[in-house]
Amino acid sequence: MGIEFQILDALQKIHTPILDKCMAAITSLGNAGIIWIILAAVLLIYPKTRKTGIIVAAALIVDLILCNVILKNLIARTRPYDINTAVQIIIAKPHDYSFPSGHTAASFASVAALYLAGAKKGWKIAGVLAVLIAFSRLYFYVHFPTDVLGGIVFGILSGVIGYKIVKKKIG
Known part of the structure; x- marks a missing residue:
């Protein structure tokens, strides 16, 4: 954990x-996955993008179950600010566990879903936002780097699983 600190x-x-204000705005976009929801x-509103919306929604549901219900509670990793109490946290302190980063996982689940759904331009824009959200979690000292890395991995996995579920059910 030394290098992470x-x-x-x-x-x-x-x-x-x-x-601080810019990063707070960016990190708030990831609160409860709101921007991705x-x-x-x-995407679900418009017939042309409805299938992509279903894929993104499926990815977010898989992410919620995998990361927030299973992994966070199974691993129960303490947040960095609870270990190094000398750092002043300037955003609201999250009350759940640290691994994996939920903000990051939801972001990368959405990016992966958009990519797999064929959203040519959309996944790139979403990818930039996902990277910024992930970085903001480190900037605010609420996640370890490996929490963010885990969020990226499990987010992409959730996107792939969500995509495969939708492809299997509706083609």
């Missing part, structure tokens, strides 16, 4: 009031 502590040195809902 070194990374997190190094990120504490780049804080500025403007960057809204995206899925919008």
Whole structure:
């Protein structure tokens, strides 16, 4: 865990009031997966994008079960700010466990789902946002780097599983 704290502590040195506000806005987009849920809902409205919306929704459901219900409670990893209490947390402290990063997992589940669904431009834009959300979780000292890495891995896995479920059920 030493190198993980070194990374997190190094990120504490780049804080500025403007960057804090920007990162807070970015991280809030991932709260409860709201930006991705809204995206899925919008995609579901239009017949042309409905199948993509179903795939994104399926990926988010798989992610919720895999990451938030199973893995977080099974692994029960303490958050970095609970170990290094000298760091001042400037956003609301999450009350669940640290591994994997739920914000990151939901983001990358959506990106993978968009990619697999064939959303040519959409997955790239979503990918940039997903990377920013993942980075914000490190910036705010609420996740270890391996939590974010785990979120990426399990998010992509959730996207693949969601895609395969939809392809099997509706083709």
